[in-house]
Amino acid sequence: MPSTTTAATRRRTAQAVALLTAGVLLTGCAAAGTAGTATADADSSTGAADSAPVKVGLVYSRSGPLADYGKQYRAGFMAGLDYATHGTGKAGGHPVQLTEQDDAGDPAKAVSEAKDLIGKGVKIIAGTTDSGVALQLAPLAEQNKVLYVSGPAATDAVTGINKYTFRSGRQTFQDILTAGSLLGDAKGKKVTVLSQNSAFGQANVAAVKDVLGAQGAKVGSVLAPPSATDLTPFAQQVKAGKPDLVFVAWAGATAPALWTALNQQGVLDVGKVVTGLAGTASYPIFGAAGSKVSFLAHYFPEAGGRNAVETAMLDGIKKAGGTPDLFSPDGFTAAQLIVHAIEAGSATDATLMAKSLEGWYFDGVKGREEIRAEDHALLQPMFTAKLTGTGADIAPELLTTVPKDKVAPPTKTIAG
Structure with missing residues (x-):
């Protein structure tokens, strides 16, 4: 869902929680x-x-x-x-x-x-x-x-x-502009991309720099080793940077541990944290952190x-x-x-x-x-949302609808 699919993004959990599900690196009847x-x-x-x-x-x-x-x-x-x-x-x-x-x-x-x-x-x-x-x-x-x-x-x-x-x-550009809508005027704002130090993570950092950096945001990153299981130090590093927006693009089975660490370290209480809303199977992954996260959304039933x-x-x-x-x-x-x-x-x-x-x-x-x-x-149009409810009743709730002209990617010229 991506430019080129990597091994890390080829996991269901990665798809469920990665911001650019079917995005920069991934490609999204009964x-x-x-x-x-x-x-x-x-x-x-x-x-x-x-x-x-x-x-x-x-x-x-x-x-x-x-x-x-x-x-x-x-x-x-x-x-x-x-x-x-x-x-x-x-x-x-x-x-x-x-x-x-x-x-x-x-x-x-x-x-x-x-x-x-x-x-x-x-x-x-x-x-x-x-x-x-x-x-x-x-x-x-x-x-x-x-x-x-x-x-x-x-x-x-x-x-x-x-x-x-x-x-x-x-497309990916529309994802990132939707996330950026939660930031407001990007000029001078500090954005931290939290991901893994892999092709997947680096591509997400590059994409955010290309889009929000071009609008005047100061884009940095916190990249954890893909093998890391203790994610508390990385959550602490994000909090210490005092960003205006944390852009989470996470791939892998450690996603529940990541959201737990972000919640325990207070990252979700002191700043805006945004990630992509994936399919319904992903909703429980966020646990207690789900209600504190802002989601960019391509679609969920009745969003529009x-x-x-x-x-x-x-x-x-x-x-x-x-x-x-x-x-x-x-x-x-x-x-x-x-x-x-x-x-x-x-x-x-x-x-x-x-x-x-x-x-x-x-x-x-x-x-x-x-x-x-x-x-x-x-x-x-694109959407922003939050998760509400618990257990089997957890579901997305619409926050805003972003008009199609506000998330239009730059115009290209078709060769030939």
């Missing part, structure tokens, strides 16, 4: 289906050009370290396909023929599967929970002139990478106020026996983009599909969203 082909309306294909099936490849993590996120994505996608096609399984009169492949979070496996799909006539590829996978599939899409809609992979590098690549989730699109997603997932979660909207949005590209662009020409998506405004799960024409960034 049950995952089996690989193979499922035709949305198999008996409607006549072979005629105006009704021939549109072949879509879904390449995602059905297994591997990010399987939970892949499951959320697929559930959202299936609900989104039903919604966008009005229950017909057709886009522009063409049955949507879906072929699913499990990349297991392995870029090489994903590339092999994508090449095979393209060789079989697939014109649209979606999926990719992992940023390392997304960064391999994007060039492949350009080389073969197929439409590619990446999923929870949040690396900023996907935005503007080429004219055939779009995204259906948020229930709208008709979100209702369709929630109902669709629940009807299929699933549970809506963090990356459900990424799949739902991908289906919306794909159906629009076919109906407004072309069923076979990826260049026309891409053109139809550029500058498109649409009502999404999170509210009004926009595909920026210049670089295909997905502009969308």
Whole structure:
């Protein structure tokens, strides 16, 4: 969820508590289906050009370290396909023929599967929970002139990478700007990034410097060895620095110990501490510290106020026996983009599909969203939240909605 997925970020606990879950280093139906082909309306294909099936490849993590996120994505996608096609399984009169492949979070496996799909006539590829996978599939899409809609992979590098690549989730820059909204005017403020001394931690430090440092904040860091189990000294070091904002990006099984140390040392009582709100499975990890932490949030049910699109997603997932979660909207949005590209662009020409998506405004799960024409960034609202309740009743509560223009990443220029 990241630029390149590291071993540390490939753990479920890491995903649950890392600020940039599916971010700088990671790439975010009821049950995952089996690989193979499922035709949305198999008996409607006549072979005629105006009704021939549109072949879509879904390449995602059905297994591997990010399987939970892949499951959320697929559930959202299936609900989104039903919604966008009005229950017909057709886009522009063409049955949507879906072929699913499990990349297991392995870029090489994903590339092999994508090449095979393209060789079989697939014109649209979606999926990719992992940023390392997304960064391999994007060039492949350009080389073969197929439409590619990446999923929870949040690396900023996907935005503007080429004219055939779009995204259906948020990106790291939007995460950090959302966290920065809790700081207010960043100029002259002291920000401390608390993480591990690893590629994961160092990338988080670099990202915060790039975003909040550019706004005038003084960004420093406290980096603990990945092997450290006694985290009290690092909590004490953070407190001694008297930061205005502590930005926590933590990966690994020591997360509960970290939050306990921060709470015991009073760090959570004397300053603003922010981290990313991951999936529902992560909520208990924070323990007694949960109510004292501010969370940046990509999504949680009803974060943006229930709208008709979100209702369709929630109902669709629940009807299929699933549970809506963090990356459900990424799949739902991908289906919306794909159906629009076919109906407004072309069923076979990826260049026309891409053109139809550029500058498109649409009502999404999170509210009004926009595909920026210049670089295909997905502009969308973000949220801040806190956790309330205990045990099985713990749940996020909305603090603020950050408008999409307030968290818009810098505009890039697409080469070529």
